[in-house]
Amino acid sequence: MNIxxxxxxxxDLFVAWLALGVAFTLFLERDIRMALLGDIAGLTVGGVVSVLAVSLLTVGVGFLLHELAHKVVAVRFGQLAAFKADYRMLGFAIIGGLAGFLFAAPGAVVHRGRITEREGGLIALAGPVTNLALAVVFLVPFVFALLSGIRGFLWEVARMGVQINLLLAGFNMIPFGPLDGRKVREWSTLVFLVVAVPSILLGLGALFVL
Known part of the structure; x- marks a missing residue:
């Protein structure tokens, strides 16, 4: 297999990664939005850089590895596959972050070639499964920071890494429209239920608990 x-x-990958980091930074850092309204009292360069770094290491990585997982599996099945950034949606994500809301759709892996329904389902499944694996990776430092009482940058990276990847896995397994869950369900209802039910429940838990 040659990737x-x-x-x-x-x-496209770099622009999407950077734009997502900026969008989530604007969304999470209220002081930036207040500064645009003329109130810069709470804004610090260090704070902005810290939030941007956390966003790039968690949100950006989670989104892009999700898409690259689709590509790797598609190529494995003989597809021609490439990530295409959606610049309009990336711009919308940044504007939304400024406005205090966020809907991120950075782009998608476009692949072509003849595949079976099973192969199409596995290509779709690769993204959410990658996010679940990333959540486990981030869970290790999260538990360490939680038990040791460490807060600060490590805590934020670990916490958001777990949260965003569980949310991405759960959201993408919804069987609707262009989301991965629909393609997985069309291939195998059993596989869909095994992955989607815990993914959606964990995503809801991450949203309200972390």
Whole structure:
């Protein structure tokens, strides 16, 4: 299996990663939004940089590895696959972050070639499963920070890493529209239920508990 990236694809991946980091920083850092209204009392460069770093390491990585997982599996099945950024939606995400709400759809892996329904289902499944695996990876430092009482940058990276990846897995397993859950359900109801039910429940738990 030979995974290659064109210059255009590398640019799209970088722009999507950076734009998502900026969008979530604007969404999470209320002081930036207040500064745009003329109140800069609570705004610090260190605070902005810290939130941006957390966003890039968690939200950006979670979104992009989700998409790259689709690509890897698609290529494994002989597809021509490449990530295409949706610049309009990335711009909308940044504007939404400024306005205090967020809906992020950075783009998608476009693949073509003949595949079976099972292969299509596995390509779709790869993204949410990758997010579940990333949640486990972030869970290790999260538990360590929780038990040791450590707060600060490590805590925020670990907490958001667990939260955002569980949310991404749960949201994408909803069997609706272009989401991965619909393609998985069309392939196998059993596989869909095994993955979707815990993913959605964990996503809801992450939303309201973390």
């Amino acid at each position: 290659t990236f064109s210059d255009a694809e590398v640019k």
